Amino acid sequence: MSEWQPGGPSRLDMLLFLERVQEMDLARTREWIKREEERLAQGAAVPEYVAQNGSGPAMGMIHKGTCRPLGADVHAVTADDARRLLHADVTFACQVCRPDTALGLL
Template sequence: MNERDEVPRLDLLRFLERVQERDLARTRAWIQAEEQRLAEAAARQPPPSPPDYVVQNGLGRGPALVHQGFCEPQGARVRAIPADEARRLLSADMGLACQLCRPDTELGLL
């Protein structure tokens, strides 16, 4: 090829850009399809069962209340705990037992 027949470099770069934009659009469509598939799969899953016990922490450092898992107190200061930890907390202070769900009765502490 001589210089007259060569494609200008700028034209080649613009062609490359169009190819890459098409590839990027296709990749984005694949991502969107996968996100939709995952959302549909998650919607078909049953909700997780509640934990056996939860502790609701107070504004200070220590726990404020211990609940049975179905009681579901709201807030960011709530975390699931195993039965032995709930029993330990309630054994140390029976005032931590929720008066609605009565975890102390369920654990046999009363």
């Protein structure tokens, strides 16, 4: 932490801000846990691929079913649909799980 500067936020203000940020992170993680527990309770099988909806002007993304990003708005798609969405340039392939490689697109 840098030196305290006159007129700036106090060290206590900054610590209280940090506390609020961490409380929001914890609340978000607890919501993810609740959703995952609900998903598991429904006996949901892991789909082969999922499409993640884009937010705002952002394009969507295709993932392997095992790379479901926590908290993301996703829905299951078949391999054919995943291939079609990637071909149509309306979605990106996730750079972590590389569904494009698994689909033989590279």
